[in-house]
Amino acid sequence: MLIVQKFGGTSVGDTDRIKNVANRIKSYYERGHSLIVVVSAMGHTTDELIDKAMALNEDPPRREMDMLLVTGEQISMALMAMALNAVEVPAISFTGGQLQILTDGKHSNARIRDVDTTRLKEALAQKKVCIVAGFQGIDENQEIMTLGRGGSDTTAVALAVAIKADQCEIYTDVDGVYTTDPNKVPAARKMSHICYEEMLELASMGAGVLHNRSVELASKFNVIIQVRSSFNYNDGTLVVPEEQIMDMEKVTVRGVSLKSDQARISAHDIPDKPGLAAGLFGKMSAASINVDMIVQSTGDQNKNTISFTVPAGDLSQARSVLEAFLAEIGGGRIAVDQSIAIVSAVGVGMKSHSGVAATMFQALAKENINIEMISTSEIRISVVVHKDQSRKALEAVHRAFGLGGDA
Amino acid sequence: MLIVQKFGGTSVGDTDRIKNVANRIKSYYERGHSLIVVVSAMGHTTDELIDKAMALNEDPPRREMDMLLVTGEQISMALMAMALNAVEVPAISFTGGQLQILTDGKHSNARIRDVDTTRLKEALAQKKVCIVAGFQGIDENQEIMTLGRGGSDTTAVALAVAIKADQCEIYTDVDGVYTTDPNKVPAARKMSHICYEEMLELASMGAGVLHNRSVELASKFNVIIQVRSSFNYNDGTLVVPEEQIMDMEKVTVRGVSLKSDQARISAHDIPDKPGLAAGLFGKMSAASINVDMIVQSTGDQNKNTISFTVPAGDLSQARSVLEAFLAEIGGGRIAVDQSIAIVSAVGVGMKSHSGVAATMFQALAKENINIEMISTSEIRISVVVHKDQSRKALEAVHRAFGLGGDA
Numbered sequence: 001m002l003i004v005q006k007f008g009g010t011s012v013g014d015t016d017r018i019k020n021v022a023n024r025i026k027s028y029y030e031r032g033h034s035l036i037v038v039v040s041a042m043g044h045t046t047d048e049l050i051d052k053a054m055a056l057n058e059d060p061p062r063r064e065m066d067m068l069l070v071t072g073e074q075i076s077m078a079l080m081a082m083a084l085n086a087v088e089v090p091a092i093s094f095t096g097g098q099l100q101i102l103t104d105g106k107h108s109n110a111r112i113r114d115v116d117t118t119r120l121k122e123a124l125a126q127k128k129v130c131i132v133a134g135f136q137g138i139d140e141n142q143e144i145m146t147l148g149r150g151g152s153d154t155t156a157v158a159l160a161v162a163i164k165a166d167q168c169e170i171y172t173d174v175d176g177v178y179t180t181d182p183n184k185v186p187a188a189r190k191m192s193h194i195c196y197e198e199m200l201e202l203a204s205m206g207a208g209v210l211h212n213r214s215v216e217l218a219s220k221f222n223v224i225i226q227v228r229s230s231f232n233y234n235d236g237t238l239v240v241p242e243e244q245i246m247d248m249e250k251v252t253v254r255g256v257s258l259k260s261d262q263a264r265i266s267a268h269d270i271p272d273k274p275g276l277a278a279g280l281f282g283k284m285s286a287a288s289i290n291v292d293m294i295v296q297s298t299g300d301q302n303k304n305t306i307s308f309t310v311p312a313g314d315l316s317q318a319r320s321v322l323e324a325f326l327a328e329i330g331g332g333r334i335a336v337d338q339s340i341a342i343v344s345a346v347g348v349g350m351k352s353h354s355g356v357a358a359t360m361f362q363a364l365a366k367e368n369i370n371i372e373m374i375s376t377s378e379i380r381i382s383v384v385v386h387k388d389q390s391r392k393a394l395e396a397v398h399r400a401f402g403l404g405g406d407a
Numbered sequence: 408m409l410i411v412q413k414f415g416g417t418s419v420g421d422t423d424r425i426k427n428v429a430n431r432i433k434s435y436y437e438r439g440h441s442l443i444v445v446v447s448a449m450g451h452t453t454d455e456l457i458d459k460a461m462a463l464n465e466d467p468p469r470r471e472m473d474m475l476l477v478t479g480e481q482i483s484m485a486l487m488a489m490a491l492n493a494v495e496v497p498a499i500s501f502t503g504g505q506l507q508i509l510t511d512g513k514h515s516n517a518r519i520r521d522v523d524t525t526r527l528k529e530a531l532a533q534k535k536v537c538i539v540a541g542f543q544g545i546d547e548n549q550e551i552m553t554l555g556r557g558g559s560d561t562t563a564v565a566l567a568v569a570i571k572a573d574q575c576e577i578y579t580d581v582d583g584v585y586t587t588d589p590n591k592v593p594a595a596r597k598m599s600h601i602c603y604e605e606m607l608e609l610a611s612m613g614a615g616v617l618h619n620r621s622v623e624l625a626s627k628f629n630v631i632i633q634v635r636s637s638f639n640y641n642d643g644t645l646v647v648p649e650e651q652i653m654d655m656e657k658v659t660v661r662g663v664s665l666k667s668d669q670a671r672i673s674a675h676d677i678p679d680k681p682g683l684a685a686g687l688f689g690k691m692s693a694a695s696i697n698v699d700m701i702v703q704s705t706g707d708q709n710k711n712t713i714s715f716t717v718p719a720g721d722l723s724q725a726r727s728v729l730e731a732f733l734a735e736i737g738g739g740r741i742a743v744d745q746s747i748a749i750v751s752a753v754g755v756g757m758k759s760h761s762g763v764a765a766t767m768f769q770a771l772a773k774e775n776i777n778i779e780m781i782s783t784s785e786i787r788i789s790v791v792v793h794k795d796q797s798r799k800a801l802e803a804v805h806r807a808f809g810l811g812g813d814a
Contacts, residue, residue, distance in 0.1 A: 019463065056429075060489040068482060077474065079460065079463055085467070092470070093471060097549070
């Protein structure tokens with residue numbers, strides 16, 4: 001089989017861990033598999049490089065930041081190739097530039113456009129393990145680009161697509177994707193499967209296991225990803241197309257997530273005019289404020305209320321934008337609540353099952369948890385609750401959908 | 408003026424030093440100069456990377472070692488560009504690959520063949536300072552190559568040649584090239600000038616200030632190098648073609664050097680056959696043993712003695728090679744002396760002055776220092792003395808040629 005494996009920063013955190021990973025790769029190699037291995041920077045290397053940069057320039061040019069950060073993956077890549085050669089597995093490393101991992105020209109957040117597989121195929125034909133620096137590419141002017149934090153996942157999926165790999169494994173420090181955060185809900189269970197859409201919704205709701213673009217790319221080309229631990233040989237979680245989830249594995253809710261460090265802003269008594277929401281959230285977007293849930297309601301006398309949530313760090317900026325907007329349209333008063341959290345239930349099964357929202361609301365009511373806002377998508381229900389009740393809410397929803405233990 | 412400046416590892420040892428260098432570059436930039444700046448890896452970065460490699464593989468593939476080590480210069484380069492941008496000097500960094508610094512395909516010790524100056528010229532035309540990663544290049548297959556330790560000097564000279572720079576400055580942690588090592592002889596004086604040939608002879612005799620290939624390259628293209636300190640604004644030492652040294656600066660001996668950690672091996676009573684030396688030193692060369700001084704003498708009864716010096720670290724291997732050789736030709740006995748050092752006097756003035764050797768030998772005799780071996784080139788006289796007398800010998804020779812103080 002042709003397998004792409006990606007090892008994250010924790011998995012290659014020091015030379016001992018690199019040796020462990022080399023031995024794992026060797027066990028695959030000896031079973032006759034062809035291997036392409038994508039590596040991230042070792043442990044805290046990226047943070048240390050950023051600290052050095054900040055000591056010299058608090059607003060460094062993005063191009064130079066990319067030049068700096070790609071060295072982290074290059075160090076891992078060369079060391080991994082050496083570790084493999086030391087255990088008699090022929091290995092060769094490649095930078096993004098050497099593989100012509102072609103991206104657009106957006107420094108620090110580039111998107112992969114194309115990968116030239118010539119050198120990989122040559123090396124594989126010579127029975128070599130290919131080690132590839134994750135997170136990096138080049139544009140058509142040979143400028144060095146990075147793919148954004150977590151971008152090595154995307155490198156792995158892009159290589160799997162380009163070379164038509166049979167498998168794509170993303171190694172990390174947890175056993176797979178869990179029904180919810182096991183640090184918060186001990187009953188959380190590792191999923192055997194999850195589909196792309198569910199993974200994306202969970203990630204956007206705060207359960208970050210895979211880089212979002214890697215899931216989008218996998219979804220586009222139907223690449224199955226296995227998320228698993230580099231510290232044991234347990235089966236991980238398969239991220240698959242929806243239609244590949246067998247009926248018996250189909251559940252209405254796949255997982256629940258908790259997003260903390262959020263704030264809610266409400267504007268009351270604002271004049272009811274067409275295009276109000278478009279105007280406000282256009283300005284928020286222009287200020288790069290990441291608005292999450294939005295609820296609009298019409299009160300009496302044609303006065304409106306708009307409430308929305310933002311990350312706590314964006315609160316003061318969001319408030320300024322809102323104040324300016326209200327001054328412009330004439331009227332409205334602002335209320336802010338920083339004691340909130342968002343609990344979400346995600347599952348493609350919701351599309352064909354009714355009553356999911358009702359089950360969730362009943363579970364919360366039973367625990368006397370007040371729901372302050374509700375928003376839904378086709379495969380997600382999110383509620384805003386008081387921060388102090390968020391852990392209890394997460395547990396209640398997790399239990400209500402039978403996600404705990406061996407259920 | 409178009410100036411190439413190279414800053415060594417000590418000069419960019421930490422972020423504070425990088426800031427200092429950035430301010431120095433800024434002062435040149437503000438005087439209207441066009442600048443190309445070559446940087447080495449920060450301080451001990453290269454050694455730390457080598458330690459990591461050794462922890463994984465005691466004999467790492469040279470290709471992967473090159474992949475690893477080039478990251479050191481890449482980090483310096485990006486940080487320097489950031490530091491310059493922070494003090495409002497527009498700067499852009501380039502890897503060896505981006506500049507197409509084309510080398511032969513010899514990993515860890517590649518030679519530069521060509522440099523494409525297109526991108527440098529574009530950036531200079533935009534009034535940007537160009538920061539270039541030293542020590543690295545690529546071959547025609549885009550394989551990453553390093554130029555050997557100290558190779559950043561060669562990068563600087565090669566860029567100066569390619570872009571026809573007006574000046575080439577090599578910044579280091581000393582004020583220039585000294586008549587001898589000031590740590591050993593306090594009377595040592597900084598030279599204002601030295602010619603290429605003298606610099607090469609002194610370097611090969613243990614006074615390592617510049618990478619040898621950088622001097623060879625400078626000599627070939629008549630590039631004048633200034634060696635100076637990055638910690639002050641003192642004039643350094645100019646390394647120039649012989650004909651540019653004015654008459655009044657002409658001296659018979661430019662500098663003296665001491666090479667310790669040497670061993671002498673002698674083979675006595677070996678049969679006198681033609682091709683003996685060629686046979687023996689061919690084998691030494693094949694074993695990559697770096698033989699320095701060689702003296703052959705014919706004794707009575709057609710028996711020969713051959714003595715030669717090698718670095719102490721090569722002694723046991725050299726002895727084995729010699730033993731095998733003597734067994735082959737039938738005869739001879741071996742003597743080894745590890746208590747030696749080599750003192751050399753270097754100067755192009757020797758070519759036209761007689762009596763230099765006599766002055767040197769008299770100076771040593773006066774101090775009761777026994778000369779154990781002598782070897783000469785056109786511009787160098789080297790003697791082997793007992794290790795315990797080496798410091799005294801160095802001082803005596805330095806004084807005898809009037810090199811100390813303000814002389």
